Amino acid sequence: MDANTFLIQVLNGIQYGLLLFLVASGLTLILGIMGIINLAHGTFYMVGAYLAFSLSQHFGSLWLAMAGGVVIAVAIGLVLEWLLISRLYYRDHLYQVLLTYGLILIFEELRSVVFGDDVHGVAVPEFLRVSIPLTETLSYPVYRLWMSAVCLVLAVGMYLLIQKTRLGMMIRAGASNREMVQSLGININLLYRLVFALGVALAAFAGMIAAPVASVFPGMGNQVLIVCFVMVVIGGIGSVKGAMLAAILIGLVDTFGKVLTLDIGGFEVLPQMSGMMIYVLMAVVLLARPEGLFGKRA
Amino acid sequence: MRGLRAGTVVLLACLLALALLPLVAEKYYIQLFTKMMIMAIFAMSLDLLVGFTGLVSLGHAAFFGLAGYVLAFAAPQYQAADLWLSLPLAMVCSGLLALIIGALVLRTSGIYFIMVTLAFAQMVFFLFHDTKIAGGADGIYVYAKPVAAIAGWEPFTLENHTHFYFVVLVLLALVYACLRLLLNSLFGRVIVGIRVNEPRMKSLGYRTFRYKLVCFVLAGALAGMAGYFAAAQFGFVSPETLGWHQSGSVLMMVILGGMGTLTGAVLGAFAMMLVELGLQGLPVIGGVEIAKHWQLLMGAFIVCAVLLLPQGLLGLGKLASRLRSKPAEARDG
Amino acid sequence: MAEAVLRTERLTKHFGGLAAVNDVSLEFFTDQIHAVIGPNGAGKTTLTNLLSGDLPCTSGRIYLDGDDIAGLSPDRISQRGVGRSYQKTNIFLPFTVLENCRIAAQSRLPSSMRFIRSAHAYPDVVLAAKRALAEVGLEHRAQVQAAALSHGEQRQLEIAMTLATRPRILLLDEPLAGMGSEDSTRMVELLRQLKQAHAMLLVEHDMDAVFALADRLTVMVDGRVLESGEPELIRASAAVQEAYLGTEEP
Numbered sequence: 001m002d003a004n005t006f007l008i009q010v011l012n013g014i015q016y017g018l019l020l021f022l023v024a025s026g027l028t029l030i031l032g033i034m035g036i037i038n039l040a041h042g043t044f045y046m047v048g049a050y051l052a053f054s055l056s057q058h059f060g061s062l063w064l065a066m067a068g069g070v071v072i073a074v075a076i077g078l079v080l081e082w083l084l085i086s087r088l089y090y091r092d093h094l095y096q097v098l099l100t101y102g103l104i105l106i107f108e109e110l111r112s113v114v115f116g117d118d119v120h121g122v123a124v125p126e127f128l129r130v131s132i133p134l135t136e137t138l139s140y141p142v143y144r145l146w147m148s149a150v151c152l153v154l155a156v157g158m159y160l161l162i163q164k165t166r167l168g169m170m171i172r173a174g175a176s177n178r179e180m181v182q183s184l185g186i187n188i189n190l191l192y193r194l195v196f197a198l199g200v201a202l203a204a205f206a207g208m209i210a211a212p213v214a215s216v217f218p219g220m221g222n223q224v225l226i227v228c229f230v231m232v233v234i235g236g237i238g239s240v241k242g243a244m245l246a247a248i249l250i251g252l253v254d255t256f257g258k259v260l261t262l263d264i265g266g267f268e269v270l271p272q273m274s275g276m277m278i279y280v281l282m283a284v285v286l287l288a289r290p291e292g293l294f295g296k297r298a
Numbered sequence: 299m300r301g302l303r304a305g306t307v308v309l310l311a312c313l314l315a316l317a318l319l320p321l322v323a324e325k326y327y328i329q330l331f332t333k334m335m336i337m338a339i340f341a342m343s344l345d346l347l348v349g350f351t352g353l354v355s356l357g358h359a360a361f362f363g364l365a366g367y368v369l370a371f372a373a374p375q376y377q378a379a380d381l382w383l384s385l386p387l388a389m390v391c392s393g394l395l396a397l398i399i400g401a402l403v404l405r406t407s408g409i410y411f412i413m414v415t416l417a418f419a420q421m422v423f424f425l426f427h428d429t430k431i432a433g434g435a436d437g438i439y440v441y442a443k444p445v446a447a448i449a450g451w452e453p454f455t456l457e458n459h460t461h462f463y464f465v466v467l468v469l470l471a472l473v474y475a476c477l478r479l480l481l482n483s484l485f486g487r488v489i490v491g492i493r494v495n496e497p498r499m500k501s502l503g504y505r506t507f508r509y510k511l512v513c514f515v516l517a518g519a520l521a522g523m524a525g526y527f528a529a530a531q532f533g534f535v536s537p538e539t540l541g542w543h544q545s546g547s548v549l550m551m552v553i554l555g556g557m558g559t560l561t562g563a564v565l566g567a568f569a570m571m572l573v574e575l576g577l578q579g580l581p582v583i584g585g586v587e588i589a590k591h592w593q594l595l596m597g598a599f600i601v602c603a604v605l606l607l608p609q610g611l612l613g614l615g616k617l618a619s620r621l622r623s624k625p626a627e628a629r630d631g
Numbered sequence: 632m633a634e635a636v637l638r639t640e641r642l643t644k645h646f647g648g649l650a651a652v653n654d655v656s657l658e659f660f661t662d663q664i665h666a667v668i669g670p671n672g673a674g675k676t677t678l679t680n681l682l683s684g685d686l687p688c689t690s691g692r693i694y695l696d697g698d699d700i701a702g703l704s705p706d707r708i709s710q711r712g713v714g715r716s717y718q719k720t721n722i723f724l725p726f727t728v729l730e731n732c733r734i735a736a737q738s739r740l741p742s743s744m745r746f747i748r749s750a751h752a753y754p755d756v757v758l759a760a761k762r763a764l765a766e767v768g769l770e771h772r773a774q775v776q777a778a779a780l781s782h783g784e785q786r787q788l789e790i791a792m793t794l795a796t797r798p799r800i801l802l803l804d805e806p807l808a809g810m811g812s813e814d815s816t817r818m819v820e821l822l823r824q825l826k827q828a829h830a831m832l833l834v835e836h837d838m839d840a841v842f843a844l845a846d847r848l849t850v851m852v853d854g855r856v857l858e859s860g861e862p863e864l865i866r867a868s869a870a871v872q873e874a875y876l877g878t879e880e881p
Contacts, residue, residue: 105597
């Protein structure tokens with residue numbers, strides 16, 4: 001592997017990591033503030049991608065599609081919180097798991113009814129449809145750089161939210177305690193509804209910006225959900241630093257797992273088993289630090 | 299005491315009904331009930347974790363699916379596997395996998411535990427999905443059902459669907475009875491204690507990690523038993539059998555029936571399979587093939603069940619009996 | 632004088648920047664009740680948690696029979712003969728009263744990895760559980776669900792469970808809290824009996840009980856030991872009067 005290919009893979013890995021960070025930030029926001037484990041979070045990522053696909057065809061512009069898509073995602077979040085999630089605050093995690101699992105089935109099947117089961121592509125917007133030449137044969141698409149920049153901006157926003165606000169203080173403390181939130185003089189029902197909608201919107205937005213790169217396909221949501229879980233476990237809940245480090249680590253491990261080759265005793269390990277690499281990483285972290293890289297020791 | 303005896307009577311009646319079923323039912327229904335009983339064993343194995351030990355595992359299908367793959371490996375090229383060898387082998391493999399995964403996931407708890415069990419099961423999924431060791435994403439066929447020969451004599455043949463049915467029925471009853479014993483034993487009291495108040499168990503001097511790990515391995519091996527027979531009956535194993543939809547669906551069975559009771563797990567498995575079958579049999583309404591999109595209604599069913607049946611189906615029975623006994627108490631008072 | 636069964640050496644616990652327990656060195660002897668008193672937030676419960684292994688200490692040592700046990704897990708410390716009760720009742724609410732004690736007594740079997748024989752077919756365990764219930768005076772409630780007990784009875788059960796593990800050292804965190812005067816009297820009598828064969832740490836707010844029972848008294852304020860010695864000396868200490876006792880006895 002020469003230096004240019006290596007550079008491209010590093011950029012790809014970081015870009016994937018940043019995207020994961022964006023998806024996972026919505027997940028941990030809902031988990032940290034509301035104490036809800038939301039299996040359907042990946043599904044909202046998928047919803048975002050399909051919204052980008054259908055709305056960009058309708059409007060003829062990905063930008064308009066994103067704007068419209070975020071509005072729809074927020075609406076979906078508000079309605080779901082009001083209708084279903086608000087009934088789960090005092091219930092065991094088990095029931096949250098099951099209800100949101102039911103939501104996955106519903107959204108996946110709705111997707112199948114409306115869009116079918118084919119893979120779709122989304123066009124990159126006109127003015128980002130250029131590449132930076134690295135050598136005569138290799139170049140790097142500007143859209144991917146733009147994606148990384150957007151994710152970084154949102155990451156900084158999340159960092160400020162978590163480090164500099166009272167709300168963030170509670171997330172860091174791991175407090176998912178309604179009484180405590182209320183004691184800070186916050187309208188709890190409204191806050192929870194908004195936080196949930198924000199989480200949904202973040203996942204959907206990630207799906208939208210990823211759509212031109214990753215394409216749009218069934219099951220894309222669940223795939224990203226599980227990777228997000230791995231990321232949360234590696235990074236540790238309540239630490240932005242840990243989440244960012246875990247996201248980049250996963251991005252790099254996953255990307256390089258697919259391009260490196262490794263044979264052990266004649267059996268092809270990589271890239272054949274590249275899909276398992278991040279789980280191996282998680283296993284190692286669990287052995288060394290069960291509370292995650294930056295998690296608090298219990 | 300009277301309630302216990304009434305429960306036993308109902309249980310024996312159900313067992314009798316299941317034993318008599320092949321006399322009246324067609325082949326299709328015999329096979330259907332075989333499948334439901336296999337899933338009941340699977341659900342009971344998960345209930346051991348979720349309902350009794352308080353460990354919400356979202357990756358239980360890994361052990362179920364692995365045993366199916368073990369059977370597929372044990373029966374290469376149209377040859378039938380030896381039941382007496384391959385069944386224990388499959389259960390040991392599932393148990394070993396549970397030991398490895400359990401040693402890692404039990405270092406976490408609560409929400410983390412849910413996420414980590416799901417993630418490791420997904421790792422096993424990718425192992426079979428991405429590599430060529432067992433047919434990859436396409437899965438692998440089990441062409442012949444295992445043979446149960448003892449020195450040339452065959453007490454039963456699994457190729458016969460009625461024989462298969464009775465073998466599974468006997469196993470179901472056996473697993474149920476063994477788990478009843480287990481839950482009443484010293485070990486059983488410890489795991490229930492862990493569910494109720496794990497920190498207190500620790501301060502009483504129990505090394506809870508060990509008990510949870512043993513429980514995880516037992517549950518994994520039992521799930522392996524179910525997975526072995528599921529693969530034998532269906533004749534096919536694919537990565538989906540150890541995927542997370544399988545894990546979610548068996549978790550729903552446990553909750554639907556009413557977790558923390560073995561009968562609840564069995565009831566939940568039967569009910570869930572019937573609902574699934576009912577949805578798949580729905581007709582075309584207004585040009586929409588509802589049967590094809592049955593998962594949509596299944597999702598709605600799960601959402602409703604979680605919101606409306608917090609105690610599961612058994613809880614419904616308790617509620618009904620409480621409503622009936624209320625007026626009587628009022629009169630007495 | 633005999634060797635101390637349990638001894639702490641410069642025991643310290645920090646929570647972030649706060650030193651909840653600071654440089655505490657204490658000794659506990661068999662047939663002595665060592666009471667620790669102090670205002671709320673003085674670090675009494677944290678001290679108990681450090682001794683029982685529920686919390687890891689930041690620095691310092693804990694010697695049990697001469698072995699350093701700091702850093703051991705709660706289950707190991709319990710198996711070495713240290714039994715504790717909790718300030719906030721910490722029992723198995725869905726179980727019967729007897730079952731609560733039975734599972735406590737069961738912990739003293741060499742192993743609970745027994746899968747077939749019924750848990751009730753171990754007569755020694757059941758007997759030990761019943762004896763512990765009788766000691767606190769709860770035997771008549773054996774078949775009641777623990778959740779249905781009154782608050783005072785739950786406190787008694789808490790102690791009975793600790794006793795059922797046959798400890799040599801008792802760490803009792805406010806055993807009298809929330810008890811009626813009759814139960815309270817009974818408990819004081821029980822503690823007096825128990826001290827014959829046990830070393831005991833007693834954290835308690837009821838000053839009458841403390842002065843009636845304690846052979847040795849330590850006053851903690853802000854995580855530190857203010858005074859430690861015989862009860863009469865403590866009662867006379869001007870510093871203690873000012874910091875703590877004075878506020879309670881006008």
